[in-house]
Amino acid sequence: MNMSSPRDRGGRPRDPEVDRRIIAAALQVFGLSGWSGFSMEAVARTAGVGKASLYLRWTSKADLLTEAVASRFAPIAEIDNGDVRTDLVEFADLLMDLFCGPDGMAARRMAVESRIIPDITERWSRVRESQIRTSRAIVKRALARGELSPHTPVSVLLDALHGAVVNYSTAAPDHVRSDAAARRRYARRLVDFLLAALRAHTAEQRAADTAPSMDSTPI
Structure with a gap:
């Protein structure tokens, strides 16, 4: 046709x-x-x-x-590679491309100004909602597979991931921010750091759960 x-x-x-x-x-x-x-x-x-x-x-x-x-700004589709690290790295890469890529400055502006622009509010909201939906689905599947502890602070994890990318998009020097390879390296380091922090958090929670309470300690 x-x-x-x-x-x-x-x-x-x-x-x-x-x-x-x-x-x-x-x-x-x-x-x-x-x-x-x-x-x-x-x-x-x-x-x-x-x-x-x-x-x-x-x-x-x-x-x-x-x-x-x-x-230029399409909603993020579902990400499911069967592994939480791979999924989070792919998600972080997409956020990096959005906020640090060739149209990154426009994306950062849109995140702030979309509510006051005619006909843009709903369209950008769909982009933002897809980020939330996709990232939460990644964590939900990881919890179901046992890759993440039930103690995982989901909102804190995702806020830290998203916030770090946005901060990178404004704080990194132009020549670093525009380097796609550098963005990929940062995304992997960020995800690895957050997963390591989660493992430490989980260990602390397990230790707290198994510690004898003061009420049960013999006098």
């Missing part, structure tokens, strides 16, 4: 390369300036196209940013 090419509002076929440049420029402008500084003029200038090219494709800056978000 032949698929027709996307067309602009005038009915003409759209140039995929121009679309790509505009979408990339839209996320760059939003990442640098936020919603208050986001304009069709700024996007056209950054993309190196005429403003008319934007209005032939999108009716407003909200429409443009909505499509940009939809094209």
Whole structure:
């Protein structure tokens, strides 16, 4: 079956390369300036196209940013490799790509400003909800398999993982943050650190559970 090419509002076929440049420029402008500084003029200038090219494709800056978000920020699908470390590393890699990749600045802005942008709130919420759902499912399966202790503080574990990635995305030097290999190494070190901390936490809890209570100690 032949698929027709996307067309602009005038009915003409759209140039995929121009679309790509505009979408990339839209996320760059939003990442640098936020919603208050986001304009069709700024996007056209950054993309190196005429403003008319934007209005032939999108009716407003909200429409443009909505499509940009939809094209670059997809919800995270289920992750299940049968091993908690592998699953958490894959999840951490995805978060790293989201917040530290080429569109990372826009993603960080979106996490803060999505609630005030028309038509964006629900779409970004789906991205955020998929992160929560996927990460909790990873831990739930690990608990069921016995890889993690019932004492595991699930919210603390996932908050630490997500928070560390977001902190890395803002604190790491640009040349480190933009290095995909460095991001992968950090994701593995982070997961290994958190799992080691969980093992230590579990050992402490078991020791506390098996320690004789003061009430049962002979006088």
